[in-house]
Amino acid sequence: MSEEKPTDRSTEAEAAFSPHTSHWGVFSARMRGGDLELRPFPGDPDPNGILWNFPGALRHPARIARPMIRKGWLENGPGPDDRRGCDDFVPVSWDKALDLLGAELARIRDGFGAQAIFGGSYGWASAGRFHHAQSQIHRFLNTACGGYVRSVGSYSAGASQILIPHVVGDHEGLTSRNVSWDQIAAHSEIVLAFGGMALKNAMVAGGSVSRHVERGAMRRAAERGCRFVLVGPLRSDLPDEAGAEWLSCIPGSDTALMLALVHTLVVEGLHDRAFLDSHTHGWPVFERYLLGGADGQPKSAEWAAGITGIAARNIVGLARRLHGRRALIVVSHSLQRARHGEQPVWMGMVLAAALGQIGLPGCGYGYGLGAIASYGRRCNAVPIPAFPQGRNGVSDFIPVARIADMLLSPGAPYRFNGETRTYPHVRLVYWAGGNPFHHHQDLNRLRRAFARLDTLVVHELAWTATARHADVVLPCTMTLEREDIGAASNDPLLVPMHPVVPPHGEARDDHAIFADLAQRLGAREAFTEGRSVRQWLEHLYEPTRAGLAAKGMSAPSFAEFWASEGILMPQQPDDGGYLRAFRDDPAANPLPTPTGRLQIWSDTIAGFGEPDCPGHPAWLGQPYATDDAAPLVLVANQPRTRLHSQLDFGGHSLASKHRGREVAAMNPADAAPRGISEGDIIRLFNDRGACLAGATLTDGVRPGVVQLATGAWYDPADPAGEKPLCVHGNPNVLTRDIGSSALAQGCTGQLTTIEVERFDAALPPIRAFDPPVPSSRRPGSGSVGRDG
Ligand SMILES: Nc1nc2c(c(=O)[nH]1)N[C@H]1C(S)=C(S)[C@@H](COP(=O)(O)OP(=O)(O)OC[C@H]3O[C@@H](n4cnc5c(=O)[nH]c(N)nc54)[C@H](O)[C@@H]3O)O[C@H]1N2
Numbered sequence: 001m002s003e004e005k006p007t008d009r010s011t012e013a014e015a016a017f018s019p020h021t022s023h024w025g026v027f028s029a030r031m032r033g034g035d036l037e038l039r040p041f042p043g044d045p046d047p048n049g050i051l052w053n054f055p056g057a058l059r060h061p062a063r064i065a066r067p068m069i070r071k072g073w074l075e076n077g078p079g080p081d082d083r084r085g086c087d088d089f090v091p092v093s094w095d096k097a098l099d100l101l102g103a104e105l106a107r108i109r110d111g112f113g114a115q116a117i118f119g120g121s122y123g124w125a126s127a128g129r130f131h132h133a134q135s136q137i138h139r140f141l142n143t144a145c146g147g148y149v150r151s152v153g154s155y156s157a158g159a160s161q162i163l164i165p166h167v168v169g170d171h172e173g174l175t176s177r178n179v180s181w182d183q184i185a186a187h188s189e190i191v192l193a194f195g196g197m198a199l200k201n202a203m204v205a206g207g208s209v210s211r212h213v214e215r216g217a218m219r220r221a222a223e224r225g226c227r228f229v230l231v232g233p234l235r236s237d238l239p240d241e242a243g244a245e246w247l248s249c250i251p252g253s254d255t256a257l258m259l260a261l262v263h264t265l266v267v268e269g270l271h272d273r274a275f276l277d278s279h280t281h282g283w284p285v286f287e288r289y290l291l292g293g294a295d296g297q298p299k300s301a302e303w304a305a306g307i308t309g310i311a312a313r314n315i316v317g318l319a320r321r322l323h324g325r326r327a328l329i330v331v332s333h334s335l336q337r338a339r340h341g342e343q344p345v346w347m348g349m350v351l352a353a354a355l356g357q358i359g360l361p362g363c364g365y366g367y368g369l370g371a372i373a374s375y376g377r378r379c380n381a382v383p384i385p386a387f388p389q390g391r392n393g394v395s396d397f398i399p400v401a402r403i404a405d406m407l408l409s410p411g412a413p414y415r416f417n418g419e420t421r422t423y424p425h426v427r428l429v430y431w432a433g434g435n436p437f438h439h440h441q442d443l444n445r446l447r448r449a450f451a452r453l454d455t456l457v458v459h460e461l462a463w464t465a466t467a468r469h470a471d472v473v474l475p476c477t478m479t480l481e482r483e484d485i486g487a488a489s490n491d492p493l494l495v496p497m498h499p500v501v502p503p504h505g506e507a508r509d510d511h512a513i514f515a516d517l518a519q520r521l522g523a524r525e526a527f528t529e530g531r532s533v534r535q536w537l538e539h540l541y542e543p544t545r546a547g548l549a550a551k552g553m554s555a556p557s558f559a560e561f562w563a564s565e566g567i568l569m570p571q572q573p574d575d576g577g578y579l580r581a582f583r584d585d586p587a588a589n590p591l592p593t594p595t596g597r598l599q600i601w602s603d604t605i606a607g608f609g610e611p612d613c614p615g616h617p618a619w620l621g622q623p624y625a626t627d628d629a630a631p632l633v634l635v636a637n638q639p640r641t642r643l644h645s646q647l648d649f650g651g652h653s654l655a656s657k658h659r660g661r662e663v664a665a666m667n668p669a670d671a672a673p674r675g676i677s678e679g680d681i682i683r684l685f686n687d688r689g690a691c692l693a694g695a696t697l698t699d700g701v702r703p704g705v706v707q708l709a710t711g712a713w714y715d716p717a718d719p720a721g722e723k724p725l726c727v728h729g730n731p732n733v734l735t736r737d738i739g740s741s742a743l744a745q746g747c748t749g750q751l752t753t754i755e756v757e758r759f760d761a762a763l764p765p766i767r768a769f770d771p772p773v774p775s776s777r778r779p780g781s782g783s784v785g786r787d788g
């Protein structure tokens, strides 16, 4: 066993590059002359530029250096407070911070029960299987507080995660073990991608990714003659390598287009009746609706042309081209991050079923493919390390995107997946590893929701808006400052993550913070099980080692693994997963749906009686309403130069901004009548809020659409204001905080309606990355916050 200490590599020599990993790729790093040097993993054919956010971020002033407590909370104790987000902070010692927080957790736990604590703590945190912040906070709340109200589902796929089990089967299997990039390169003849497969998205994976293969696979497919067709509002949603045709459509109209494609197949007799008969349930009811028998309106190409903005003849032509070819239907997550988001996911399956190719190599339904590097690959055949979270003593939960509803309306009823449920009364919210001021919608509403709490606790590595709204802010280490094991369930490389630098300021690992808090609540031993970090890593490594040994493969000891650059794990065959098995023999391999088949009609969903999610996929109208006050559709998609809001203060992210602000793209035809030119600062606004952005004009954005990526840190000009202007460009001040439907209650942040104007006033400064001034250093400080 190695006696090496965690910090050896960073202190000993400036020479060695140490292996490490991130959600955006494997790399190695070292410190040299005070600078961080990075090298992408040599086996990676297409490294992700997001790596270059690390060097500038490491010691940026936006890092949190010491524990801080909000002045109002420190002076007046816990309780609802409108000053959250515009109050001063007081630096305190770790002991004082943890004493106060331990006492507050005990007050809530003993006075109201663990069901008054919300510990959902949604967010991507950092790679690393031990320091995984969500696992750490959940284990802490389970062992020291008796549990917490959790959240279910994700912001990524809130609608599909609920729908898919009713109509197809396992969501994870559909996305992660189905049509692969290798199959596309070898077999597909036409790939119809709703929402595209943007490389910016496909180059990020949860946990780790050693090889970015997507660009190469699309290039190989295109060279072989495969045609890629992109349906969406932005041309950049497929890379140049795909050589795609772009069918520019009105956002939110995909279900109508899919219906019209199937309608064309049916009226021309091109649908695969044999497959529909043998592998699906409910086609006759759906066909009646399709042909107009249910509502008098055939869902024809002419009908869809008016809704989608795509000419009828192009729709008919596309349907004919899909027929008789090895066709793959891809639907990106973005389509379901909208009102009625269940419909395009369900209808995409029906389109693929009508073509009869579900389950064939490179064909059928590739839901989610290209949204993220975790999909379209092979799954590992041995377990990867996982930190045990313990048992949650609280059964209550909320759908993840309903947090503001819960805080604003405790006790109120809501519908979810066929049940009528009630929002719990939460008094303390504890967040580690997520940024609700990034991920949630209608941020001005979220601020009102957070104002209701007794206490908001946040562990963060930097002064995000969430940290600025907290009462207790505890500085945590960044991944480069600690040792861990990096792995993802569909990447073969297990990475020993070595620390590259000592922690910033007084920052501590989430685990160390929770261990000391657990001590104050009488639960240190239960939380740590007496293990040091290194002992935990060895413990978590063991199931992987044993899995390798059981397969008769080389099974390195932990010490050997730790001294390596990473070890390879075996992977499962690229066998098409459960849909292939079902196609080949539906009787022997039924789907886990009520009928064992693909459900084009669902008795279960129909039985729930939700007007916004009927028993078969349907066109329920545009998921937003434009009007004179908000005539443009905002597409708030994922950012290219960072993961969500992470390291927005890093060099790669900053370099993509214009005069410090996020860049919004729009069509010249929309810019001209508004007097907007390339490079102008514009104001995007609607009833809910307003933000600034730099304008870029391009015909790669459909007229009527404005694109502004998520992730610029919320930066209110007047933090105490009712609806302050975000001077930096966070689109979530504009988005709507409503569920996708009463079925799934998924996040609907992708699309909203806005107006845009040129901003001619004096440009307000960006303060998002300035740390709050400690109140002890501010003469005569009051409640002015960062405006002083
Ligand atoms: N309008 C709109 N909104 C959206 C979306 C959209 O399409 N449109 N997309 C949604 C989607 S798909 C998602 S997944 C969410 C993402 O939302 P989040 O996952 O909440 O976003 P991140 O910026 O990744 O937040 C992670 C936070 O964890 C912190 N962190 C990193 N490492 C550690 C650590 O080790 N410990 C601790 N304590 N903290 C750490 C980072 O600094 C960062 O602030 O956003 C959603 N929001």
Ligand SMILES: Nc1nc2c(c(=O)[nH]1)N[C@H]1C(S)=C(S)[C@@H](COP(=O)(O)OP(=O)(O)OC[C@H]3O[C@@H](n4cnc5c(=O)[nH]c(N)nc54)[C@H](O)[C@@H]3O)O[C@H]1N2
Residues within 6 Å of the ligand: 155, 156, 157, 194, 195, 196, 198, 200, 201, 202, 203, 204, 231, 232, 233, 234, 237, 249, 250, 251, 252, 253, 254, 332, 333, 334, 335, 337, 370, 371, 372, 635, 636, 637, 638, 639, 640, 641, 642, 643, 644, 645, 750, 751
């Ligand atoms: N670089 C980077 N990569 C990421 C992330 C990141 O933050 N940064 N986040 C990761 C995460 S957590 C997730 S869940 C995935 C998300 O994966 P997605 O949800 O697929 O990603 P988005 O970029 O939000 O949307 C993709 C595209 O869909 C198009 N689109 C939007 N609305 C519609 C519509 O109504 N119809 C059609 N046809 N197209 C539409 C937009 O033009 C948009 O660019 O991305 C992952 N990858």
Ligand SMILES: [Mo]
Residues within 6 Å of the ligand: 154, 155, 156, 157
């Ligand atoms: Mo996501």
